Amino acid sequence: MRKQFSVTIVMLQLLGACAAPLGVGGKANAPSDEKDLPEAVIQLAAANQNVYSARLQPDGCYWYEYHGPVETTLLPLLTDDGKRICGEAGAGETTPGYAT
Template identity: 45%
Template sequence: MWVRSKTVMVMSSVLFTAGCAASAITPSGREAARDAERAAAIAALAAPGQNVASARLLPQDNCYWYEHTGPVETTLLPLVNVDGQPICLQSKT
């Protein structure tokens, strides 16, 4: 009897905790449109041969980086324009 009630308590707590897990946050329509416009602008600036779909803005340098999948590992590389210059946002200061 003790094992059964202990099992029920553990299962209940697991289910309760799973229900409290953070759900995915979806952007509003305005934010999604702005993100789509930004992604299109970045894709237009980027030189060919880069995985623009994986591009992300890193706060350390305010520049975009993309995932390059090589034969051994996947590495973040700076996203560059056709002139070889990194694509970065201007600082707010």
């Protein structure tokens, strides 16, 4: 009986390892299509960011998923000079097409 229980536990752990990991917000960690982002946003973003995971948030700015060693978190999408990239609703930040 104990051997059968141990085999069941090991099989459940192996099956759990095959599941897709969940990212921020419970979504699977799959890169979004380039078509989701305006080309101007991709051109404005600094090189060390994952622009293909970026999305427009309720604050009016673009945020991207940063996959750290412990957790995945959302960080603001920044330009080379450190300004946040925002849509038209984000006041005081860099707006694609209207960059200064």
